[in-house]
Amino acid sequence: MTFPAFYQPEQPESNPAGPDHPEKAPYVRMMEAARNAQPDWRRLSFPERAAYVRRLRKLLIRDKEEWIGLLGEEGAKTPMDALFTDLVTAAQGLKHYEKKAARMLRPRRYRRLGFLSERARVLQEPVGTVLLVAPWNFPLQLALVPAAAALMAGCTVLLKPSERLPRLNAKLRELLAETGFPAGVVQLAEGAREAVEGLIDAGPDKVLFTGGTEAGRSVYRRAAGRLIPCELELGGKDAMIVCGDAHVKRAAQAAVWGAFLHAGQACLSVERVLVHESVFAEFTEEAVRLTNSLRYGDRGWRDVGPLATRDGWEKAMAQLDEAVRLGAVVQTKGWEEGVDSPLFPPTVLTGVTPGMKIMQEETFAPVLPVMTFREEREAVRLANAVPYGLSASVFTKDRKRALRLARELETGSCSINNVIVPVSDVRLPFGGMKGSGFGRIRGREGLLAFCRTKTITRERGLAKSAVNWFPYRETAFPYMKAWLSRWYG
Known part of the structure; x- marks a missing residue:
């Protein structure tokens, strides 16, 4: 058999560690x-x-x-x-x-x-x-x-x-x-x-x-x-958008839980908070107060535990160190006397900028970076300006605004006035886009x-032929055109 010149049969890859190894x-x-x-x-x-x-x-x-x-x-x-x-x-x-x-x-x-x-x-x-x-x-x-x-x-x-x-x-x-x-x-x-x-x-x-x-x-x-x-x-780098009309105390409570659940070691953690400038001070004050009230440690009854892996601790520390070096400010307690693995105090950061690693890379640690926005479009742009697209959340009392923002966010899911809901309800499909993967x-x-998915069609099979089979019948052609106009015209 002669193949056209453009046809090149695939060659099997050499794989010394293949199935027979x-x-x-x-x-x-x-x-x-x-x-x-x-x-x-x-x-x-x-x-x-x-x-x-x-x-x-x-x-x-x-x-x-x-x-x-x-x-x-x-x-x-x-x-x-x-x-x-x-x-x-x-x-x-x-x-x-x-x-x-x-x-x-x-x-x-x-x-x-x-x-x-x-x-x-x-x-x-x-x-x-x-x-x-x-x-x-x-x-x-x-x-x-x-x-x-x-x-x-x-x-x-x-x-x-x-x-x-x-x-x-x-x-x-x-x-x-x-x-x-x-x-x-x-x-x-x-x-x-x-x-x-x-x-x-x-x-x-x-x-x-x-x-x-x-x-x-x-x-x-x-x-x-x-x-x-x-x-x-x-992975994910999920953003929370807090609008000026949001229930601020609820938003702060949700952010603290969403960021520090399992010490932040979840793909669906709240990893960035974008707060409207009109409520930034109120939100930050409440988030800091809540964070400082958490019971934290590696034993006993506690709200937040230690990190599970040394490599996760080292990566989070490197992100935090870079952010502080570039101007971010740690607003919460726990770092005064130095900390070593596996402990990582729940941390609220202000003064962060979009280019910092802690705002771009996934952080498997209890860190909550907070920054302001002025206009809705700015918040959407900042939320979407990361390689990930797993989930997000929007806090506002305006239903139409909430749905509009949720649609504009490049994520597989979005919670309105709540966090981490999509993965908590097993009835709902869950998954991401961009660097967060695909499928549900x-x-x-x-x-x-x-x-x-398999499609099976069934015909009774009583007639010896069908109207659209060979040989094409010229007498049937005008009737098929009329049928086309009647059904679809």
Whole structure:
């Protein structure tokens, strides 16, 4: 066969550490087990799949005290953060898909298609085997909620949790084993970057990665070489806009909680506050007062705990040092006698400028930079002038202004007079744009992420031919033109 000159067959890439490499063998075996298990898992009815998810949920809640302890010891979470941000949200997500998946994946039917007599049905079928890469900061909800969605869609799951939490991962393995999933349906793979690479090279049908933007780019590049579709939920630099007519005390309370929840170690943290100049002094005074009243430390009952990683502490300190060197002012207490890792006092900064790293790069620490704006357009420009686009919030009493600002912000979600709502409500799709990734988790969209859409048309097939088949009939041509004018003209 002779191809045109412009056709160049693709050459396979040389990959010495490919699927046949000895180091990749365990991941290949896991993938084979998942693929072998998927047809039988897919054949189960929705109620049968839901029974496993229900048991998983009940076992999770049964051991809540142990989970809270592990999340505190290994993840540096306060007891309330462990309960609220991981256990409650994970349980809600499991129950949501357990109860709603069958209805959300119900086939859509269409009767007549134009002048044809066909009927059609649109189905959602499982993509197959899914690789879920979960982060360390919310290890239960960001592992179990997407896993429940994938399982209810009929997929088998390879779960790669963070290697930074070995004891919690061991407990997670016990939980999955006690749930009693059939062999190969849910497998937990431990390891760091090499595990992610080995699992991608083993060829899953879909990858969901939650983590940092640079790591997400690496995952995307590796998956792209095998044309594996990805959902990437990456970092953020979320802005809060406080308008002149806002309920200032509520806005300050929301900013302090949104910035310091889990010591600021959340992709959805409030990382920048843009306050109208008319209420800047009032807002800052209240935010500083609230921050100084927080119970902070690494033991006992507290509002804000320490940072979980040394590298996160060092990056945040470098950002803070640069900001202060360029003119920013620390307005809160806690730094008087010097601080070392893992402690990082909740900090309110004023005097910041848009070009500072602390206003451009993600900060995984309890830092709240505050600056003023004069006009609405300026606030939108400043909010959008970062590489990220995960979420944002707007505080105003004017409903029309709030909706207008929310639409103009380049983010995947926006909360009005509240913060961190989109990821807290499992019914809502959540995800970002720009450097914050693409795709959606949670809600119906998060379920469809693990499905392939298939269209099936049906004709009774009684006639030997159709009006638009060969041979074209000249006598039918004027009737088809008349039909076109009648239906669409």
